[in-house]
Amino acid sequence: DGGITQSPKYLFRKEGQNVTLSCEQNLNHDAMYWYRQDPGQGLRLIYYSQIVNDFQKGDIAEGYSVSREKKESFPLTVTSAQKNPTAFYLCASTREINTEAFFGQGTRLTVV
Amino acid sequence: KQEVTQIPAALSVPEGENLVLNCSFTDSAIYNLQWFRQDPGKGLTSLLLIQSSQREQTSGRLNASLDKSSGRSTLYIAASQPGDSATYLCAVYSGGGADGLTFGKGTHLIIQP
Numbered sequence: 001d002g003g004i005t006q007s008p009k010y011l012f013r014k015e016g017q018n019v020t021l022s023c024e025q026n027l028n029h030d031a032m033y034w035y036r037q038d039p040g041q042g043l044r045l046i047y048y049s050q051i052v053n054d055f056q057k058g059d060i061a062e063g064y065s066v067s068r069e070k071k072e073s074f075p076l077t078v079t080s081a082q083k084n085p086t087a088f089y090l091c092a093s094t095r096e097i098n099t100e101a102f103f104g105q106g107t108r109l110t111v112v
Numbered sequence: 113k114q115e116v117t118q119i120p121a122a123l124s125v126p127e128g129e130n131l132v133l134n135c136s137f138t139d140s141a142i143y144n145l146q147w148f149r150q151d152p153g154k155g156l157t158s159l160l161l162i163q164s165s166q167r168e169q170t171s172g173r174l175n176a177s178l179d180k181s182s183g184r185s186t187l188y189i190a191a192s193q194p195g196d197s198a199t200y201l202c203a204v205y206s207g208g209g210a211d212g213l214t215f216g217k218g219t220h221l222i223i224q225p
Binding site: 004006031033035040041042043044045048050056058090092097098099100101102103104105106108 | 116143144146148153154155156157158161201203205207211212213214215216217218
């Protein structure tokens with residue numbers, strides 16, 4: 001089955017730690033995205049990548065970093081500079097920029 | 113900056129009713145609009161995608177319309193079922209500097225058995 005796999009489903013981070021969220025897709029899509037979802041707010045774009053080895057900041061990129069070394073993979077690192085990282089993180093992909101978006105099942109990150 | 117609003121924020125109706133969810137956006141220069149469903153603690157499931165040149169799309173009991181000039185879209189659900197209970201999200205793609213979707217906050221729908 002084609003789709004997007006996010007792991008882990010739940011992640012706990014201590015103060016001052018960096019953590020990395022995994023996102024893998026087997027849809028052969030060119031573009032991949034990371035969104036953050038907080039209660040009572042809409043999804044907000046963190047980073048996106050249209051092609052391998054290229055990525056762009058979204059609306060709330062501060063405290064996050066990404067890489068796109070392979071077409072299938074777009075990991076997100078939440079750094080210690082992100083002051084309020086507790087949220088639900090969603091990865092998405094599209095065949096091209098202007099086509100239907102498909103989402104993974106999300107990773108819930110909690111700071112302990 | 114594009115803003116997306118969804119009304120109502122929550123809706124509870126008896127099983128079997130037909131219902132309409134509303135979505136409005138401030139900048140009519142969009143490339144497409146997409147409706148999603150989200151179950152609690154889960155990711156988003158794509159329901160319908162409407163390109164800017166289209167007026168509506170249908171999938172089973174779902175029908176989505178788009179009036180780009182007025183900045184509005186509606187999602188019509190026919191013969192609602194308890195399994196339709198979820199949060200429904202509307203999102204638009206506007207292109208420009210940040211190439212991702214702009215989302216509304218969603219409509220939380222409960223279908224009473």
